[in-house]
Amino acid sequence: MGLLDGKVAVITGAAGGQGRVACLAFAREGARVVACDLDPAGNEETVVAVRAAGGDITGFGPVDLTDRAAVERFVAAAAARYRGLDIVYNNAGGPRFGPIAEMSIEDWRLTIAVELDSVFLVTRYAWPHLVSRGAGVILNVSSVGGMIGFPEPPMAAHVAAKSAVIGLTRQLAVEGAPHRIRAVSISPGAILSRQGDLDPPAQAAVTGRTLLKRWGRPDEVVEAAVFLASDRASYITGVNLPIEGGVTAW
Numbered sequence: 001m002g003l004l005d006g007k008v009a010v011i012t013g014a015a016g017g018q019g020r021v022a023c024l025a026f027a028r029e030g031a032r033v034v035a036c037d038l039d040p041a042g043n044e045e046t047v048v049a050v051r052a053a054g055g056d057i058t059g060f061g062p063v064d065l066t067d068r069a070a071v072e073r074f075v076a077a078a079a080a081r082y083r084g085l086d087i088v089y090n091n092a093g094g095p096r097f098g099p100i101a102e103m104s105i106e107d108w109r110l111t112i113a114v115e116l117d118s119v120f121l122v123t124r125y126a127w128p129h130l131v132s133r134g135a136g137v138i139l140n141v142s143s144v145g146g147m148i149g150f151p152e153p154p155m156a157a158h159v160a161a162k163s164a165v166i167g168l169t170r171q172l173a174v175e176g177a178p179h180r181i182r183a184v185s186i187s188p189g190a191i192l193s194r195q196g197d198l199d200p201p202a203q204a205a206v207t208g209r210t211l212l213k214r215w216g217r218p219d220e221v222v223e224a225a226v227f228l229a230s231d232r233a234s235y236i237t238g239v240n241l242p243i244e245g246g247v248t249a250w
């Protein structure tokens, strides 16, 4: 018996470090996974890896989650593939970092589009499917940057988008409760999948901010996501779970 047996789970950003591990873990737990990414080759690699491990997955790519019509088509195809949806894991992300004094309006808008609009759009089109199912889970990936500011790297747009994801999740929990839809956000700290974004001094600064004095592995985020998406977490909604090695504890 898997924790997610028979559930249909949409996972976005499936070509990425956390998304691929999420697809593998959700399939391992018995979910039928619908994966998408802007990067079709990486998405297909995830599909191949999940099938090689014996999992059930269908991939769609490229899907640009900032494109309203593309998201509408993707969610409709996802729901048709396995006849309905149970779990929406809004994982895709891609921030532009930089100090506020130098941040262009284009970088701001792109970050908000990828990291906030995409969560709204996927959820908006998935919502009727969850309502008609009579239950569901929305799992939104925020960030420790949605909880506190960071001097290095400076990340105004990312902080704004990810803070909004936490607020949006609370509201989805409120509106979802009458339909037995739970909504939860998770806030990773520094995860190895994006370690290469930073130069060595900045990487060391990030490590020093954690209590555990190391970066997190994608599976350390994803295993919490598996639990939160499962019926074992049936009394958990409207909350944000930091998964960040203790960054916000001191």
Ligand SMILES: NC(=O)c1ccc[n+]([C@@H]2O[C@H](COP(=O)([O-])OP(=O)(O)OC[C@H]3O[C@@H](n4cnc5c(N)ncnc54)[C@H](O)[C@@H]3O)[C@@H](O)[C@H]2O)c1
Residues within 6 Å of the ligand: 012, 013, 014, 015, 016, 017, 018, 019, 036, 037, 038, 039, 042, 063, 064, 065, 066, 090, 091, 092, 093, 094, 095, 114, 141, 142, 143, 144, 145, 187, 188, 189, 190, 191, 192, 193, 194, 195
């Ligand atoms: N890695 C970290 O340190 C860290 C920290 C906090 C939060 N997060 C969040 O975790 C989530 C997963 O990130 P990751 O670490 O796997 O990074 P990643 O860069 O490896 O994966 C992100 C994926 O999102 C996809 N994507 C980007 N723009 C897209 C678009 N417009 N449409 C569709 N797909 C798009 C990318 O192609 C990529 O495959 C993201 O939401 C990220 O913001 C990551």
